[in-house]
Amino acid sequence: MRRLLLFSFCLLATGLLSVVQPQAAAAQCPGNLLANFSFEEGKYKGESVGTSLSSWLSVNWLPWAILGDQQLNREIEYFVVDGGILQEGYYRVHHGRYAQKFFSGYSTHHAGLYQRVRVTPGQRVTFSIWVQIATGQEELWSWGLPISDLAQAGNYRVWVGIDPYGATPPGFGALPPDTTVWSAPVIDRDTRMTDAEGHEYDGWVQLSVSTIAQSDYVTVYTKGQPEFPVKNNSSFWDDACLVASVPPPPTQAPTNTPTETPSVTDTPAATSTHVPSETPSPTDTPAPTDTPAPTQTPIPTESPTATASPTSTPTRAPSVTPSAEEPTGEPGETLGASSGDGAPLPTAEGGPAGQVTETSGSTSARWILFPSVLALVALAALLRVRQRSRR
Secondary structure (H helix, E strand, C coil): HHHHHHHHHHHHHHHHHHHHHHHHHHHHCCCCCCCCHHHHHHHHEEEHCCCCCCCCCCCCEEEEEEECCCCCCCCCEEEEEECCCCCCCCHHHCCCEEEEEEEEECCCCCCEEEEECCCCCCCCEEEEEEEEEECCCCCEECEEEEEEHHHHHCCCEEEEEEECCCCCCCCCCCCCCCCCCCCEEEEEHHHEECCCCCCCCCEEEEEEEEEEECCCEEEEEEEECCCCCCEEEEEEEEEEEEECCCCCHHHHHHHHHHHHHHHHHHHHHHHHHHHHHCHHHHHHHCCHCCCCHHHHHHHHHHHHHHHHHHHHHHHHHHHHHHHHHHHHHHHHHHHHHCCCCCCCCCCCCHHHHHHHHHHHHHHHHHHHHHHHHHHHHHHHHHHHHHHHHHC
C-alpha cells in the first residue's frame, strides 16, 4: 500500500512539473529557430516518409535510419510519448505532455530525427536537446519508476549533430551527410542518477553541438545507436533548441587591433637611427690602424742595409783606380826606352813599331788591373760576410 501511494505521489509530482515547465523551456531558449521544438504541436503517421506502418512522428520532424537485418540495425519504430496515459506518467517526458521516442527490441539500431532550418551564412549555430535512455535485458524498477538494467545494458549511445550546409539524407534508410558535425557521445551508464534519498532513476541529459553556418540552411540531427541487441533499446527526446549568433564580427574586431600594431613599426625607425650611429664608431676605432703592427717587419727594412754594402764597394773602387792609371804611364816609358834616343817618340808618327808597343802596354796594364779587381771582389765578399756575421 505504501509503495502504491509513493508511486502515485511520484506521478502527481511529475505531472505538475510537466504542466508548469513548458513555459520555462521556451524561456530557456530565446530566439529558438526550430519548429515544434517542444514536441507538443501534434503528430503524423511515419509511413508517409518511409517508416513502418506503426510509427508516429512529431510534426516538423523527419526520421532517418540504417536498415539492416532482424538483429543488427533492425527497422526502427517511432512513437510520440503521452505522459498523461503512461503508467510511469511524465517520467519519460522532460517538459509538457509529449516527447519523441524511437526504439527496437532484441536488436540494435542506428537512427534518429532531423529538421532543416533557414539561417544566415557565417552565423554560429548551436543545437541542443534533452534525452533519456532506457536499455537492458531485464525490466527493473526503483520506487515505482522503471530504470535501465545497466548490468546487461545495450551500451546505448546518443549524439546530436549539425550539417552546416543544410544537407539531408537522400531518403529513409540513408545516413546523414559526411559534412555533419557531431557532438561527443553520451552512453547509458552516464545517465544513471540518484535523488537526495538515494533512489536511482534514468536521468535526462542535455546534448549540445555548435558550428558555423556555411549556407542559407543548416540541418540538425539526433542519433541513437546501441551496441548490443538486448530486450529494450529506447531513447526519449524533448525540448530541442537551435539558436544563431554572429561571433565572427567580434572575432574580426581583435584582428583589427593587430592591424593597429603597425604603430610598433615606428619604433624600428628609431632603431634604424641607432644603427648608423654605431657604424661610425667602428670607423673611428683606429684598431684597424694598429694592424700596421704586422708591418713591424722592419726586418725587411734592415735588408736595405744589406744593399748599403754594395754602395761601400764603389767608394773604395775610386781609390784603386789611381793605381790602375799608373801603369798607363809605364807604357810611355817603355816606348822611350825602346827608341834608344832617350826621348819619347810621338805616338802619332809611330808606324808599325809604335803600334806594337801600345798594344803590349795595354795588355800589361790589363794584367796589372786583373789582380786588383780580384782583390776588390774578395774584399767586397769579405765585407758582406762580416756584415752577415754582425747580424
